[in-house]
Amino acid sequence: MPRFSVIVPAYKVQAYLHACLESVTTQSFTDFELIVVNDGSPDGSGDIIDEFADRDRRITAIHLPENVGPGHARNAGLTRATGDYLLFLDGDDSLAPGSLLAITDRLKETGGPDILVFDYERTYWNGEARRNGLAGHLSQTGPETFTLGDRPELLQLLTVVWNKAYRREFTERVDLTFPPGYYEATAWTYPALLAAGTVAVLDQVCVRYRQRRRGTVLGTTSRRHFDIFKQYDRVFAFLDDHPRLEHWRPALFRRMLDHLTTVYNSPDRLPRSSRADYFKRCRAYYRRHRPRAFRAPTPFGQAGLRYLLVRLGARRAFQALGGVHRTRLRAQARVAARYGRIREAALRLHYRLQRRRALDQDLTVFAAYGNRGYVCNPAAIETRLRELAPHIRTAWVTTPEHAHTLPPGVRRLQPGSAAYWTAMARAKYLVTNDDLHPRYTKRAGQLTLQTHHGTPLKHMGLDLRDFPAAAKSTDFEHVLAQADLWDYNLSSSRHSSLTWERAYPSGFTTLEYGQPRNDVYQRATTDDVLRIRAELGIPRDSTAVLYAPTHRDYRAGFHADLDVERIARELGPGFTVLMRTHHLYDTGAQHAAGQPAFLDVSRHPSVEQLCLASDVLLTDYSSLMFDYANLDRPIVIHAEDWEVYRASRGAYFDITAHPPGLLARSEDELIDILATDAWRGPRSAQLRAAFRERFCPYDDGYAAERVVRRLFLENRGDTLPSVIPLQDRRPAPAPGHVRALSSRPHTGSLSASLAPS
Incomplete structure (x- = not known):
């Protein structure tokens, strides 16, 4: 019996199915079976499934004679599943690396709950990725396992099946199956969460939810979106069959209203000729499923007014409300953009004014790896600097996420803040292993040390011009402009010195002192x-x-x-x-x-x-x-x-x-x-x-000390430590x-x- 049964329905996803299946088969955790269901797909999806099944015995291929929809396709996979836990994945999505390992670890930590809810990110065709906006609901607070009553906010998550692991014995006991239809996940997700005796969460992105430019089912304009009404009939029928869950009816009623109106407000889902009919159906379902104990929010709030208009069937007023809301959002966006431009202009002016002030001879600004905290050669130099030259103040550029890495006494600079630009304008010394801000303008008297972050084996800098796969969209003019900011370039060997001077041709002075991070x-x-x-x-x-x-x-x-x-x-x-x-x-x-x-x-x-x-x-x-x-x-x-x-x-x-x-x-x-x-x-x-x-x-062991004495104490009569021969180290x-x-x-x-x- 494998730990997981991963079920993947496939229909018209031939362009994405390779990546989907590879994201499962290349997981570091290997105790799973992968059941891929060809839902009568007319493209090459079936051939791709067979190709994977032929070379990996963990894969079971199921070919349905005709298209039955993702719900029934998943049911076909369920009949073959033997794993302890069920996972679902759509054929155009993928698992993030390490996900199965993270999920099984969390299941062990939480004692094998009925359901484990994990996170996802939306990935876009242009390479952008955005984490779920409600990721905060998955943070671990309180007991490791709980019921939905302890964390009702989980009902607000997207009604999808692939952001959870389900104990197979639990789904069989509750007799969970997928209905047909566009919105089949609704009639599975809510009953599963309601019936679960134990629930746990994993605050980690495990699924990459592909946002296709075109061709998605829910992005198709059709009356088939009326299917949503049948799915909520099934949800409330589940409540009727389980009287102990009756107290959830008001919450589900609100979720239904929010879902129905979201579909109505989505411009690409309903044909124009069917919008009036759809809204009438919303009113009818308000009356059909309204709980006796339901108390509508005050109509003075946005949600309360929206519910009231659905109840009255006031479609034109509802549309006007939506127009007002969209106008307000556009106005807020314009205000935010205007504020951003004003703030940016103010910071640029602030930076110019600060550049007119005298340099602070005892201030050094450090940064590393794109402001990712107190690390690498700059960290080793900063530590030694505070020991050998305590009169020099240090500031470190990093985000709040990495603030905990800073040792006591080191001031943090928020990237892009007024304090950051003040320091960049006035600090005499700047030490980094990465690029400086593109708007930074070097002043006379400022000294910049580039430490790099390793000895080069692979090509770097201008040497990448002949390797487009690695260079991608590298701006080589920017590369040279950055190198022109360096006064000193740290090197760990003659090989590094020759490489840096060729790959970054500029007027810097090479310091063959070793890598300070290796002193330890x-x-x-x-x-x-x-x-x-x-x-x-x-x-x-x-x-x-x-x-x-x-x-x-x-x-x-x-x-x-x-x-x-x-x-x-x-x-x-x-x-x-x-x-x-x-x-x-x-x-x-x-x-x-x-x-x-x-x-x-x-x-x-x-x-x-x-x-x-x-x-x-x-x-x-x-x-x-x-x-x-x-x-x-x-x-x-x-x-x-x-x-x-x-x-x-x-x-x-x-x-x-x-x-x-x-x-x-x-x-x-x-x-x-x-x-x-x-x-x-x-x-x-x-x-x-x-x-x-x-x-x-x-x-x-003395690389950092050599840097400090050469760069910061050069006028104080100190000599550099001699290099200890290899045989004496x-x-x-x-x-x-x-x-x-x-x-x-x-x-x-x-x-x-x-x-x-």
């Missing part, structure tokens, strides 16, 4: 390593494999190239696999069901801590390999798609010819390397030594050696060095 690898102690592992839940005797795949420019969204759960199973209980996705993705921190040896650490705030906790790095082409080499711990490269990656993005050297450790071309070969201990053998050490000599000449001991080592401290203070990154 030379300063952490045995106790620090053990503490971090304990916080992550890694057993003391376990070998921790940190898997960190990089971004693929030729693919949209995250796709795991390795079955990390299979790897964890194959390696056995002596290993723990930590999965860290690229910072462009966020799959969440979740344990795999039944797999205590696999942990997704994508949301962990510090990649440096993850490196310290691990015994070996497993990656493909991530620049993390250059940082990790400073720990002098084994690295394994999975290069199954190297040729494709190199052709689409470009690379400065062939990582397969000069790897930092053993190289695997397939998943089976990778498992063999890890299972046989070859990963830490003499060949691995030999390759790593050559790699470190080439790419880690300056990362000796003592990086933090690997977890596999800690039992044989005493808790020997390393030079420097760790409190600052373990800043999140």
Whole structure:
């Protein structure tokens, strides 16, 4: 019996069905069956279903002889379902990566409720994505499980079936089936929520709800939208058959009125000739289903007036009310736009005025990764700056979402605020690993340090001009304009220096000082390593494999190239696999069901801590390999798609010819390397030594100090720390050696060095 039965009806979705089915079959959680129902589709959907079923035994293909609609198509899938829980997905939508894992984890945490409600986002043809506007209803407040009576606001969510997981035994006991019709989800969703003995929520986007430009069922102008009346007849009939639920009748009556009037107000649903008939039907249904205990809201409110006009059958007045409402919304939008323009003009004037004031010689503004918090090289520099030059004040540009990452005493600047522009106008120093604001204009006397955020393997800057798949819509004039703002460019090796100066040709001064974020690898102690592992839940005797795949420019969204759960199973209980996705993705921190040896650490705030906790790095082409080499711990490269990656993005050297450790071309070969201990053998050490000599000449634990003394204290007579040779460095001991080592401290203070990154 699988954990999930995922049921997908398909009708005229051939353009989207591949993406839909792949979003299920590539999930990291694999204990499911996928039942795909060809609802008599006249296009190629049936062939696509068979193609997937032929290559994946988890897929069951059902072909209906004629089109029966999504409701009956789902019923056909229900007859074949054997999973503990039912999930539904429309053929043009998709599951977000990691969704099945998140859902099963939440089901375990909440004791197996009848229904789990999760979130979705609307995805548009132009690439835009918007999360459900009522996502706040899914926040965890109060008990882990509850009934609808405890959280009645769940009735306000969109009446769809695919934002929930249903315990199959519950649906069979309540005898839930789908009726025919356009609005079949209505007659399933409300009875399911009402009858559920236990409900839980998951505040995570699990479904991507495609908003097609044209061709959707509900966007079709037709009298078939009158089907909504039959569906509410079925909802109230369900109440009639379940007297214990009678107290829900007023709430459902209000939901019906809101739903009916929404359809009427949607301009593309009802033919013009049928609108009067539809409104008469609304009035009739008001009278038919109005509960005796129903008290209409005061007519002075918008909802109360709308209900009153439906009750009276005053269609023209109702339309006039809608016109007034639309006029008010347009007026509000104009006011908001005008306010935005006025605010923008005021901020620009404010910035110009602030630029006339004297520079603040003791102010430094920091930012990293598009204002995503206190991370990476800028964080390590800021920490060291406060230690060595406490007279210099620091401010960090970030949003409220990441404000918690700031250490005490560091001022937060809201991006785009008046305080932000004041600081940008007056700060003498600016430190970032990303672009500066496009409206920032550099003043004489201001000094900008570009730290970057890794050693380059893939092509960067102007070198992307020959790789359109990676460059996409890159504005290379903007790239050059940004580089012209840099006074200093931080480099970790001669390779990086040559690359930066070619890819960003400008007049900056290169500082070959190393990467400050790597200082922690030379300063952490045995106790620090053990503490971090304990916080992550890694057993003391376990070998921790940190898997960190990089971004693929030729693919949209995250796709795991390795079955990390299979790897964890194959390696056995002596290993723990930590999965860290690229910072462009966020799959969440979740344990795999039944797999205590696999942990997704994508949301962990510090990649440096993850490196310290691990015994070996497993990656493909991530620049993390250059940082990790400073720990002098084994690295394994999975290069199954190297040729494709190199052709689409470009690379400065062939990582397969000069790897930092053993190289695997397939998943089976990778498992063999890890299972046989070859990963830490003499060949691995030999390759790593050559790699470190080439790419880690300056990362000796003093990179941040060299930056601070050179940039901020250059006129104070301080000398720069000499670079410690590779053979004399003592990086933090690997977890596999800690039992044989005493808790020997390393030079420097760790409190600052373990800043999140």
